[in-house]
Amino acid sequence: MNWILKIVITLIFYPTCIKSQQKYSGNSALRCDGIDEKNPSESILYTCNGEYLSCRTFLIFTAKFPYNTVPAIAALTSSDEADIVKLNNVTRFVVFPEEQEVIVPVNCSCSDQYYQANTTYQIPNEHKTYYTIANDTYQGLSTCKSLKRANSYSEWSLLPGQKLQVPLRCACPTREQVSTGTKFLLTYSIGRGDTPDALSKQFNLSVTRIREANGLSDKFTAIYPFTTILIPMLSEPSSSHAMIRAVAALSVVIILSLMLIFRLHKKPQQILHSPRDLILEIARFDRALRVFRFSEIKKATGNFGSKSKLNGSVYHGTFRKEVFAVKKKSRIAEKEVRLLHKLNHFNIVKLVGFCEHKDNLYLVYEYMKNGSLLEWLGRRGSDDLKGWIERFRIALDVANGLLYLHNFTNPAYVHNNISSSSILLDGNLRAKIANFSLARTANGSALTRIVGTKGYMAPECLDVGPITPKVDVFAFGVLLLELITDKYPIFVQDGRERLLSTAIAAIMESPNAETELSCFVAPGLSENGGLEHAIQVVMLSLSCLRQDPEDRPDMVEVVSVLLKVQLNIHKRARAIGTKTELSMDDQIC
Incomplete structure (x- = not known):
């Protein structure tokens, strides 16, 4: 069985084809129509063509009231205040000058063909549209198309208080870029007067390098305000790269063009911003509890x-x-x-x-409308969709949350109690990690007593010793099995209790592994080629459940595998012409 595991993990971990660069969207990024789910388009977001499926990256955000403080910008982009303070060489209490460029670090990951950094935005008043949120609030760092794609609300009926999912434009370097020294890609929103030549001087890079990173064929290719280009950085950006943009009126041609686009995409109401609206909006981004x-x-x-x-x-x-x-x-x-x-x-x-x-x-x-993952998996006769796409999105959400805890906090933390009851689901079935009462700093805190939830605890939890992120990796392996079987981590079979992980491992060692597994997974998941996905998930889970913590993957590797499998799930879903690929009809085994 070990050789099968090695082959599957190897095939999933290493992509076979990596393209050379991203393509500049042109002004198609300003349009709201024409979303084609079958063919990835740079007018939505940047496509997943990098060497890595997740990475640290940066945005340039221009300070404008009410988004001209560190807490306000951090909340708007779901970035870390301390990182913004450090990168821009400021204090937390600074009020940035109007039009000051601010470097914003974000976590970028591949999700359903596209790279994106995820944030949320609560609509403050009734005069917002996807177009104004993408190009006014987020300055072109998101797009109207990506907002429509990520949210179920109608374009013309956005209401105050609604919370939107906002995918921000970002990308990871390609293999070719990495080989030539590029360590990060910075997303830069084009303003008036910006040209590749001017940006090459600002970031001390060759203009050729910038053009190649964005597929700009020659020096005559036009770039448009409110669109973005990628700046290939050889090291992390610093405050020396951020400038104060010239405050001047746009040319008549640009103004007329933007007015025309805006007329086509705005709700037929006058946009009014009262001082009270602005005060309420900035107050909402105060990070104090x-x-x-x-x-x-x-x-x-x-x-x-x-x-x-x-x-x-x-x-x-x-x-x-x-x-x-x-x-x-x-x-x-x-x-x-x-x-x-x-x-x-x-x-x-x-x-x-x-x-x-x-x-x-x-x-x-x-408030998490759909309760815990444990409750959701156990619901019967509900209208909830429980196909591969929904389950896999939940798995990736949990994995990304753990990736953040283990790698992007200082100090790093271990949740130490991951289970289906500690994962909560919002109204859009997006998963969030809760219950941090047992959380500890990674590698620093020693276990003095047995803690955790039965069925999820790693073997090392039974001994006294330091807590490592591999404890969470083990529990996540159990969670993956729950997601594809709808069974508890400890369940009753033939009148006696069994560990779910032990039962699955035994199935994979049997001569009729595929047949037995197809009858063990949740109803409907093995149909229409879904058994292939189940096998991939089981193999990843078993690697997370290895006895020796050193032999388990870290969450960077786990997320990479999940993203590859998710891509296959979506490809299969499109091939059979359904939104969620697999139904939950009963299966007879």
Whole structure:
């Protein structure tokens, strides 16, 4: 069996074809129509053609009120405040001059053919459209097409308070670029007067290098405001690369062009921005935790009534027009509060605020409409789609959250209690990691007692020793098996309890592995060629479940494998002409 595992992992890990560069979108990125899911287009986002499927990358954002402070820009882009402070050589409290370029670091990863950095945006008023959000708020760092593709709301009926998924344009270097010294790709939004020659001087690069990175065939190729080009960086950008853009009126031709495009894509209403709108919008990006009064908590939860109870000590609460989840905890949760306040990632549940009352802490979180992954997998007779695409998106969300915890926080953290009950799903079935009560710093904290959830604990958790990220990798391996089987990590078979991981490993060692596995996975998942995906997931899971932590992959490798499998799932879905490829019809085994 080991040789099969090695072959599968090798085939998945190493792409066979890597293109040489990205292609400049031209002004097609400013259009809102013509989304073609079958053929990837640079007018949506940059395509996944890099040597790596995830990487650290950078954006240039131009400071404009109300997005002219570190907290506001960090919240808008889901970036880390400390990194913005360091890269731009400023303090957290600086107010950037108008039109000052700000370097923003983001985590870029491949998802369904396209590279993207994920963030969210809550609509502040009723006069927003996908076009204005992409080109006004995000300055062309997102596109109207990508927003329409990522959200289910109608283009003309966006309402205040709705939260949008915003894919930001980014990319990882190709193999050819890496071989010539490129370490990072910086996404630069074109402004008035920008040319490849001017940008080559600003970033101290040859103009040829910039043109090749964007497929600009010759010096006469036009580049347009509100579109982006990629700057191939030999090292991390610094404050010396950020300039104050000239504040001047656009030429008559550009103004007329933008007015025409805007007329075609704006809702037929006048856009009004009152001072109050702006104040509310910037206030929303204050990263400080909200401190709630106990009277507010009681009122929002109906005095902790049974109608508001979600489960255990968690309640549904309505604070004016905002809906949050309220969790009652003891004061020992102060450490968890401090940790969650430091974390800022789409796939980690957001702590909104807290309330201290007597001997208890009341933690106020973003509300996750679809509850836990455990509950979702166990629902029967619901209208929820549970095909490969939905399940795999959940797996990737959890993997990306762990990747952030292990590699992009300082210090690195181990969640230490990953399970299907600690993964929450929002209204769009996007997964976020919750329950950080057992989280510890990586490689620094020693286990003094057995902690975790039965069925998910790695073998080393039974011994005293330092906690490493490989504990989370092991638990994630179990989670993958849950996702494809709908079974608990410890389930009853033939009247006795069995570990799910042990049962799957035994199946893969049997002579009729494929047949047995097809009957073991969740109904419908093995149909229409889905068994191939199941085998790939099982092989990845078994590599995560190895006894020796050193033999397990890290989350960088795990995400890379998942992205490759996800790409195959979407290709198969398009080939059979369905949105989600596989139904959940019952299967007879």
